[in-house]
Amino acid sequence: MCKGCGTLGYQDNIKEKIYDVIFESETPVGKAFDILLILTIIFNSALMIFESVESVRESYGFLITSLGWFFIFIFTIEYLLRVYVAHGRMSYIFSFFGIIDLLAILPAFFVTFLPQARLLVIFRIFRLLRLFSILKMGRYIEESSQLMRALKASRAKITVFLFTILFIIVIVGSMMYVIEGPENGFVSIPESMYWAIVTVSTVGYGDISPQTSVGKFVSGVLMIIGYSIIAVPTGIISNELAHTTKNLVGGKQCRHCNWQAGSLDDKFCPKCGKEINIET
Incomplete structure (x- = not known):
């Protein structure tokens, strides 16, 4: 019997459970994670907005800084977990949301030895794009x-x-x-x-x-x-x-110019004049 098989199987099981929580939103735990992530992103973005107000920054500077690092810690853990459990690790790292997730945390670490990098914290706002994925707004692509x-x-x-x-x-x-x-x-x-x-x-x-x-x-x-x-x-x-x-509802559209193809008997598009090459 393989001595390490039990350990490897246990690790794979843990990875799958974490994957279901982070990447899947159909389970109760996954939905709870998405809600928590939405709230965290919104609070982090609101914190950045208030930080730009000088009077607020002067009065609550320490609290804002502490909360900022807390959110960075949360986002860093989340990013590392996504990389760890992703089925296609490199695909996630170089995906659109993978790059956005990385840009949300990198500037905070650069600013410790490169003060000019503070301007790059604006990338943390781009984490709001994660809401499109969480809220399944891809259904509005059409x-x-x-x-x-x-x-x-x-x-x-x-x-x-x-x-x-x-x-x-x-x-x-x-x-x-x-x-x-x-x-x-x-x-x-x-x-x-x-x-x-x-x-x-x-x-x-x-x-x-x-x-x-x-x-x-x-x-x-x-x-x-x-x-x-x-x-x-x-x-x-x-x-x-x-x-x-009207073109889409009619189920007939010229691929050359996306114009109404006309009746079913038309051979040429009424707009571009090219021979109709339609989608039905």
């Missing part, structure tokens, strides 16, 4: 794929729209530089273009404002254009999204 297809189909119209906006901004910015001048805050054409961008987006910071009657008139016209512009990209994408959804 919906996101439809949106991406709609954006891809409308890229030409969106490009024309953006170039039109850029043209308006350059022209109006140049006009306001001439009309208002440096004495009213329009010290250069780039500065005037910044004002045009803020105005056409209807944000209106108010740090630069026209003082002359002509300048106010141009500003008013630009504001009206800004309100009308808001609806343009929405309409373009909504139209393409409706076509994409």
Whole structure:
């Protein structure tokens, strides 16, 4: 009888149990682990947000630092356990979530001898992406794929729209530089273009404002254009999204351009003109 077989079998059994807890969420223990991990990630992210507030950092610096290292310890143990019990160890290490899990803990150890690495703690926020895996949000991939297809189909119209906006901004910015001048805050054409961008987006910071009657008139016209512009990209994408959804619901879609293939008797796509190569 093999002397080490019992020990190896026991170790394999322990690994499988840990694997079921960490990687499987269908068991009661696995669900409990996922809930605990979600809470830990949320609390850790909230801690980082509050740490950036100077008054909070000055009042509770020691507590924040202690909790931060506690979360790092938890994440480190979790990562090591995932590597240890993963069926495909290298596959996990170099997977998307494996890299995210590693980036969440490495900066904390680097900062002890490399203070500049403190800026890398932002990677800990990326642990929130783990929620997509835990909450099984992959079921929404098809919906996101439809949106991406709609954006891809409308890229030409969106490009024309953006170039039109850029043209308006350059022209109006140049006009306001001439009309208002440096004495009213329009010290250069780039500065005037910044004002045009803020105005056409209807944000209106108010740090630069026209003082002359002509300048106010141009500003008013630009504001009206800004309100009308808001609806343009929405309409373009909504139209393409409706076509994409109709294609999928109809069960027939051109693989060349993702457009409605038409009736079953159509031989050519009504959009790209290519011979229809459809998915049914």
